[in-house]
Amino acid sequence: MKGVRHYPGFLSITLLCLVVLYGPLLVVTAYSFNGSTSITQWGGFSLRWYIDVFTGPEAPRFRSAAWNSLTIAIMAAISATMIATAAALAMMRAGRFRGKSLTFALINLPLMVPEIVTAVATLIFFSMIGLTTGYLTILLAHITFCIPFAYLPIAARLQGIDDSYEQAARDLYASRTQSFFLILLPLMAPGVISGFLLAFIISLDDFIITNFVKGAGMETLPTAIFGSVKLGIKPNIMAISTLMLGVSVLFVTLSYLINRKGRQSP
Amino acid sequence: MKRLAFATALLATPAFADGELKIYHWFDYIPQELVDKFTAETGIAVTIDTYDSNEAMLASLKAGKMGQYDVAVPGDYMVQIMGNEGLLDSFAPTDLSNFGNIDPKWVDVPFDPGRKSSIPYQWGSTAFSVNRDVYKGDIDTLAIVFDPPAELSGKINALDSQGEVLALGSMYLGMPQCNSDRTQLKALSDMLLNAKTHWASFGSDTAKDVLVSGDAAAGMIYNGFSARARAEGANVEYAYPKEGFVVWMDNVVLLKDAPNRDNALKFMNFLLVPENAAAVTNHAAYTSGVMGVEPFLDDAIKNSPENNPPASAPAGEFIAVCDEPTQKLYDAIWTNLKK
Amino acid sequence: MAFPLLLPTWAMIGIFLLLPVILMAIYSFLTKEFRGGVVWEFSLAAYDQFFVNRGLFGDEPATLEWTYIGIFWRSIWQAIVATTICLLIGFPTAWFIATRAPTTRGVWLFLITIPYWVNLLIRTVSLKFLIRDNGPLNEFLMGLGVIDSPLPLVNTNLAVQLGLFYSYLPFMVLPIYAAVERYDFAYSEAAADLYASRWVIMREIIMPIVKPGIIAGCILVFVPSLGAFLAPDLLGGAKTFMIGSLIEEQFRGSLGNWPFGAAVSMILMSLVLMALLFYARSMAREGTR
Numbered sequence: 001m002k003g004v005r006h007y008p009g010f011l012s013i014t015l016l017c018l019v020v021l022y023g024p025l026l027v028v029t030a031y032s033f034n035g036s037t038s039i040t041q042w043g044g045f046s047l048r049w050y051i052d053v054f055t056g057p058e059a060p061r062f063r064s065a066a067w068n069s070l071t072i073a074i075m076a077a078i079s080a081t082m083i084a085t086a087a088a089l090a091m092m093r094a095g096r097f098r099g100k101s102l103t104f105a106l107i108n109l110p111l112m113v114p115e116i117v118t119a120v121a122t123l124i125f126f127s128m129i130g131l132t133t134g135y136l137t138i139l140l141a142h143i144t145f146c147i148p149f150a151y152l153p154i155a156a157r158l159q160g161i162d163d164s165y166e167q168a169a170r171d172l173y174a175s176r177t178q179s180f181f182l183i184l185l186p187l188m189a190p191g192v193i194s195g196f197l198l199a200f201i202i203s204l205d206d207f208i209i210t211n212f213v214k215g216a217g218m219e220t221l222p223t224a225i226f227g228s229v230k231l232g233i234k235p236n237i238m239a240i241s242t243l244m245l246g247v248s249v250l251f252v253t254l255s256y257l258i259n260r261k262g263r264q265s266p
Numbered sequence: 267m268k269r270l271a272f273a274t275a276l277l278a279t280p281a282f283a284d285g286e287l288k289i290y291h292w293f294d295y296i297p298q299e300l301v302d303k304f305t306a307e308t309g310i311a312v313t314i315d316t317y318d319s320n321e322a323m324l325a326s327l328k329a330g331k332m333g334q335y336d337v338a339v340p341g342d343y344m345v346q347i348m349g350n351e352g353l354l355d356s357f358a359p360t361d362l363s364n365f366g367n368i369d370p371k372w373v374d375v376p377f378d379p380g381r382k383s384s385i386p387y388q389w390g391s392t393a394f395s396v397n398r399d400v401y402k403g404d405i406d407t408l409a410i411v412f413d414p415p416a417e418l419s420g421k422i423n424a425l426d427s428q429g430e431v432l433a434l435g436s437m438y439l440g441m442p443q444c445n446s447d448r449t450q451l452k453a454l455s456d457m458l459l460n461a462k463t464h465w466a467s468f469g470s471d472t473a474k475d476v477l478v479s480g481d482a483a484a485g486m487i488y489n490g491f492s493a494r495a496r497a498e499g500a501n502v503e504y505a506y507p508k509e510g511f512v513v514w515m516d517n518v519v520l521l522k523d524a525p526n527r528d529n530a531l532k533f534m535n536f537l538l539v540p541e542n543a544a545a546v547t548n549h550a551a552y553t554s555g556v557m558g559v560e561p562f563l564d565d566a567i568k569n570s571p572e573n574n575p576p577a578s579a580p581a582g583e584f585i586a587v588c589d590e591p592t593q594k595l596y597d598a599i600w601t602n603l604k605k
Numbered sequence: 606m607a608f609p610l611l612l613p614t615w616a617m618i619g620i621f622l623l624l625p626v627i628l629m630a631i632y633s634f635l636t637k638e639f640r641g642g643v644v645w646e647f648s649l650a651a652y653d654q655f656f657v658n659r660g661l662f663g664d665e666p667a668t669l670e671w672t673y674i675g676i677f678w679r680s681i682w683q684a685i686v687a688t689t690i691c692l693l694i695g696f697p698t699a700w701f702i703a704t705r706a707p708t709t710r711g712v713w714l715f716l717i718t719i720p721y722w723v724n725l726l727i728r729t730v731s732l733k734f735l736i737r738d739n740g741p742l743n744e745f746l747m748g749l750g751v752i753d754s755p756l757p758l759v760n761t762n763l764a765v766q767l768g769l770f771y772s773y774l775p776f777m778v779l780p781i782y783a784a785v786e787r788y789d790f791a792y793s794e795a796a797a798d799l800y801a802s803r804w805v806i807m808r809e810i811i812m813p814i815v816k817p818g819i820i821a822g823c824i825l826v827f828v829p830s831l832g833a834f835l836a837p838d839l840l841g842g843a844k845t846f847m848i849g850s851l852i853e854e855q856f857r858g859s860l861g862n863w864p865f866g867a868a869v870s871m872i873l874m875s876l877v878l879m880a881l882l883f884y885a886r887s888m889a890r891e892g893t894r
């Protein structure tokens with residue numbers, strides 16, 4: 001009975017999505033091989049911008065910016081996902097409690113506050129409590145604004161899972177911890193993965209808040225390239241973006257292969 | 267060496283402040299080679315953070331970044347604002363052995379008389395450029411952007427910057443800046459609302475791109491930016507309109523609570539060496555405020571039409587810093603224009 | 606059980622966001638410092654500016670100020686349209702992914718998120734490059750003979766919507782995917798056996814079950830689009846203020862009025878908060894029924 005899964009047109013819409021998502025990236029990739037300095041002129045195929053990224057005068061800056069961006073995004077996404085998972089369990093499994101609606105509002109607060117306000121207010125706050133801006137302040141700010149992006153998919157998933165599974169496990173003398181890790185977490189996995197991915201791309205993308213709470217000399221990729229993009233993208237930025245895409249594709253391919261191998265030899 | 271740079275980037279605040287300099291600068295406005303040269307000459311390690319507008323810089327300094335940077339590079343009116351706000355430290359001309367290299371006409375400037383806190387970095391003008399493939403008529407008047415000919419209507423990009431648009435608009439109508447005359451301001455507001463119907467977009471950072479790509483056939487723009495558009499293949503001509511145009515100057519200022527004040531002064535002194543000032547000009551394509559740079563300039567920049575106004579051009583004007591009640595009127599006009 | 610699980614959330618958001626936001630709420634009632642910053646003196650000037658119009662010179666009789674209400678209305682409408690487009694396209698996509706074999710679902714999810722490894726600004730600028738009058742898209746369509754003259758896309762609302770869609774699509778797809786993935790197709794089969802059509806099954810059985818995912822997706826797209834300013838500025842031509850650019854101007858722009866920026870944010874947040882609490886209450890009622 002494959003029929004009930006299939007809805008006509010859904011495949012075409014998905015493909016349309018991919019076309020829209022990847023169209024502009026083709027532009028990025030094509031122009032990273034542009035020999036000229038201008039995005040609007042084609043100056044012949046060239047690898048000069050890739051060489052520039054690795055050996056040019058700004059290479060160390062870009063390298064440390066990419067490193068900061070990736071480490072912050074990974075740590076922020078992991079922390080936010082854990083915090084959000086705990087919160088989702090409380091919100092969806094603990095029945096009604098005082099302040100539940102307010103907690104819901106608090107979890108979504110990072111979504112509601114306009115970014116520039118978060119940026120200015122957080123910087124003022126950090127300097128009031130005497131926290132020196134740097135790597136740590138960026139990480140704290142990122143974890144905070146990633147929480148709702150992780151929470152909403154996880155909670156949506158959890159809402160649909162009947163608690164009879166956990167009840168059954170508890171009846172069979174599983175501890176709370178066991179029933180969580182062995183029963184509930186696997187059931188929640190798609191929500192947790194979705195939440196993690198959203199938190200990760202949100203952290204990777206953030207410019208305004210990072211720009212305010214970062215210390216002098218501390219750069220993430222968005223802060224390192226923002227000015228350049230605004231003045232008209234130079235091809236070296238396109239080359240960096242293409243490299244980032246390459247890293248992500250590599251990452252996906254590896255995880256797919258590992259996953260498949262794991263399934264073949266149980 | 268690279269490993270070391272990497273490690274310092276990871277540590278938020280290096281414990282020692284000796285031999286360091288922290289610059290808050292516009293993006294891509296100083297060649298990396300020049301920074302490296304400064305480090306080689308003095309042994310001072312330089313950290314550069316960038317901003318994308320004068321106001322963005324002011325906001326982050328006011329929100330808590332004072333004391334993190336030694337020097338910044340604000341535009342003319344922003345020097346005055348920062349001075350009024352008490353964000354600038356001052357120095358004596360004798361602190362800089364190259365102070366005498368400053369072009370005398372840029373020493374007694376209205377925004378920092380006698381240069382107590384700042385030195386000139388680069389200056390240029392703001393007017394507009396026209397794509398000569400689209401429009402071939404005379405372009406020596408601001409009417410091109412405020413009351414455009416049919417060929418250009420709907421193909422104009424305005425700067426997304428209150429100061430420049432309102433100053434140019436005032437010049438077009440022949441009124442002074444920081445004006446509080448009711449009828450004149452009303453006329454200015456009406457003129458701009460009408461002009462906006464001919465505009466395709468507002469954008470400052472995109473001012474060059476829209477001309478190069480052909481999204482706009484004319485646009486308000488900075489002279490060096492227009493030169494870059496021309497270098498990228500757009501057939502654009504930069505105008506010096508007869509009603510006047512905006513002159514601006516970016517300046518290196520000594521920030522209050524600078525953690526490395528001595529090194530900041532060394533850096534400012536370094537920038538006043540003609541060869542170094544010329545290196546900045548060759549990179550940014552504007553004009554230096556230092557005397558004796560000519561032998562070091564690239565020919566293309568020295569002779570560019572954007573940097574050499576025709577003899578018939580009037581003198582440009584700096585954007586004036588208004589008092590609070592007057593500024594409020596201009597803010598209201600701008601908000602009304604974009605509502 | 607709720608307390609220890611919620612503690613990390615309360616601590617992180619409570620300290621690093623709620624406290625700063627309370628500070629901003631206070632700022633909205635303070636006197637503005639000329640050119641950014643605040644003076645610690647109570648003032649209602651910011652709210653007065655938002656709601657009361659006294660003419661350009663401040664000496665006309667007070668009437669209701671429509672300027673900012675208009676900006677709010679325009680932004681809210683734009684966010685509604687963007688959310689609807691994301692839903693109409695995101696739901697089928699999420700459904701399609703959730704009905705793939707378990708091993709390939711992960712790959713599809715990554716396919717949707719990979720483009721977001723490239724910065725939003727670069728994506729938006731590239732999109733603009735693609736759709737401009739003499740850009741690749743128009744040249745392609747004209748080459749095919751589909752159109753005679755370039756489609757004017759740049760600086761239109763359509764371009765802004767495309768940009769918002771492009772900015773926020775995964776925020777719709779992933780939560781819906783998470784909800785659809787656990788859907789048990791036995792329900793569909795049972796209904797199909799009773800001669801229910803596909804679309805009846807979709808409406809009557811599937812929708813109620815995946816509703817939490819749809820709502821989560823709508824929140825994640827709607828709220829950020831309200832304050833978005835990159836897409837409206839770069840693709841829409843920035844000819845009119847949106848809420849996002851209005852607030853941005855007060856802090857990072859030439860208007861430099863922090864209390865007013867704070868007040869606009871507070872008004873925006875109150876509206877969103879009311880909508881969210883209304884939703885939370887109705888969910889709570891549903892839960893007890």
